[in-house]
Amino acid sequence: MNKIKTDICIIGAGSGGLSIAAGAVQMGADVVLLEGHKMGGDCLNYGCVPSKALIAAGKQAHAMETGRPYGVTPVMPEVDYGAAKDHVRNVVATIEPHDSVERFEGLGVNVIQEYGAFISPTEVQAGDNIIQARRFVIATGSSPLVPPIPGLENVPYETNETIFELRERPEHLLVIGGGPIGMEMAQAHVRLGSKVTVIEGMKALGKDDPEMAEIVLENLRAEGIEIAEDALAAEIRGDVGAIEVETKDGRIFKGSHILMAVGRKPNLDRVNLEVAGIERDRNLVKVDAGLRTTNRKVYAVGDVAGPLQFTHVAGYHAGVVIKSMLFGMPSKARTDHIPWATYTDPELAQVGLTEAQAREKHGAALEVTRFEFSGNDRAIAEGKTKGLIKVMIVKGRPVGASIAGPQAGEMISLWALILANKMKMGQIAAFVAPYPTLSEVSKRAVGAYYTPRLFDSPKVKRIVRFVQRWLP
Structure with missing residues (x-):
């Protein structure tokens, strides 16, 4: 030894x-x-990296079908599912040397x-x-957490540790679990040509703000994903190509493959x-x-x-x-400034308290400022106006931010920085975003907070009128 x-x-x-x-x-x-x-662990080999690579492949296929509003004739993409998995493998291989x-x-x-x-x-x-x-x-x-659903032990199933090795495209993918992993894989597969049904025992994207989650879910449904909520799996039976999931309330969902995505x-x-x-x-x-x-x-x-x-x-x-x-220095971990994102299209991101959490904790002291992506010029130019930002504020200091929209995962970083440093709205108002960018959505949310204070305030108007009388 x-x-x-x-x-x-x-x-x-x-x-x-x-x-x-x-x-x-x-x-x-x-x-x-x-x-x-x-x-490299799960992230490099089975999680963040391969999933985002597969999402990127689905995004390219989806773009070929949705060009008409931009003057580009849509075409049905010829998807080589195995080649898409080669792309995933190549991405992992490129990053592997670093780990x-x-x-x-x-x-x-x-x-x-x-x-x-x-x-x-x-x-x-x-x-x-x-x-x-x-x-x-x-x-x-x-x-991956694989719950003891009756019958599952006799049915071949995928998890995030096996789905990226699958070379033949599932004809109809059943996804058990409507959290971030389940929803990301559902959208990637529907864009690559599979039929997809998501079976969720409670509410899809249930850990996020319901209003923000619905923006994402509406788009997923529009792309053809069937999302069954309050559908707790009670029994699974069959084999590859013919799998059935029966829920506690008696509904039966049929598909060719099954992905378990219920947690970790x-x-x-x-x-x-x-x-x-x-x-x-x-x-x-x-x-x-x-x-x-x-x-x-x-x-x-x-x-x-x-x-x-x-x-x-x-x-x-x-x-x-x-x-x-x-x-040997004291050091403590915080969670109030930790952001997270779900990389669907549109994306969904959160840092700090959701609106419901903030209302429960702060009550009447809470203010919520909002701004929709439809008012952002860059979002209009790119035809991606479906989205919303909400910022939760207590005594002039943000305590949470929720974003649903294009590049929400990138945009949430600003608010993570703000919460990490306990900044006030006055400090945030000083930042200038380049025009035209989606970053202006955050700037406009700050503006929406100050609008009633400046433009709807009789006191401010009195001060301005007084100053104007004395200015040379």
């Missing part, structure tokens, strides 16, 4: 683990990184390609190696938390505000620490724990 002593041992080479490894080793720490599966074993070994990280598990509160075993470290980081990510579960089965004295908080690792576990030598980041399971959150967590582990 090979014994290794190091400063930091990281279990998992996904977004969080890689960020910590790269940052720590370049600042002088000795780092061991353990990964028993694929470098590779070779790159991290070149930085000075000791990469061990084995799964890691605690064998004591101060030791982790990975293959034939036992690692003792000053600090450990659990960064093992998450996997943290990868903790191999880690042996109990041996290390690490407690759980329901299905997550129990951590304090600084992401430290109940074993003071061990931190947890990303999906295993929750509550927001996004790649960029894992990267943010990395910065929090590096500050604590390397410099």
Whole structure:
């Protein structure tokens, strides 16, 4: 057995683990990184990267069918589904070197390609190696949650870990789950020529503002996606080419393939938390505000620490724990400034509190300012006027922003910056957006907040009239 002593041992080479490894080793720490599966984790291999690549393929196909308003004769695209998957593979392959074993070994990280598990509160075993470290980081990510629906064990199904390897286009894809993953894959597939039915046990895009979600869902339905809500799957039967999903209320949906997209579960089965004295908080690792576990030598980041399971959150967590582990400085993780986006067309993005959450928390102190994309010149020029921004404001300070519309995922970054720095509306009003851009939507939302204060205020009008009398 090979014994290794190091400063930091990281279990998992996904977004969080890689960020910590790269940052720590370049600042002088000795780092061991353990990964028993694929470098880059879920995001690179099965999640963010391949899904956005497939969405891009669907976008190209959709553009060929929708050119008439621009004076371009629509044509029915000839979709080679296998070639679209080649595009996905090429995108992943292009990014892979950045997350590779070779790159991290070149930085000075000791990469061990084995799964890691605690064998004591101060030791982790990975293959034939036992690692003792000053600090450990659990960064093992998450996997698709497959609920125990009767019959599913006898039916071939896809998850986000297998759908990108599928080479033949599904004739009719049944998607169980109407969250971001389900909706993104539904739209990508309908644009690539599949029939698609989404079966959601509650409300589609139910974690987002209902008004904003409806803007997206209306467009998805218009593209031909059947969205069944309040449709809890009770039984699944059949085989590839002839699959049936029966819901609790007796509805039956038929399709050729089925994609399970009902959520995520943290990868903790191999880690042996109990041996290390690490407690759980329901299905997550129990951590304090600084992401430290109940074993003071061990931190947890990303999906295993929750509550927001996004790649960029894992990267943010990395910065929090590096500050604590390397410099011994107090560092706490926040969630109020974390944005998220669903990359449908139109996109859906959120940061901070939704309108409903803000009303519950702040009551009558809440103000909501709104602006529709139909009033934006760039959106008009591009024929993409379906969209809305809402900003939730308390005592002149934004506490949340919701955007549904083209490039919402890009636009939400401004509001994430605003919430991260607790800026006031007066400061935001000073920014100037180039014309014509979609960024002006945010600027106009700020203007909508000030309009009644300036133009509908008798006090302001009195002041202006007084000043005009005395100006030379």
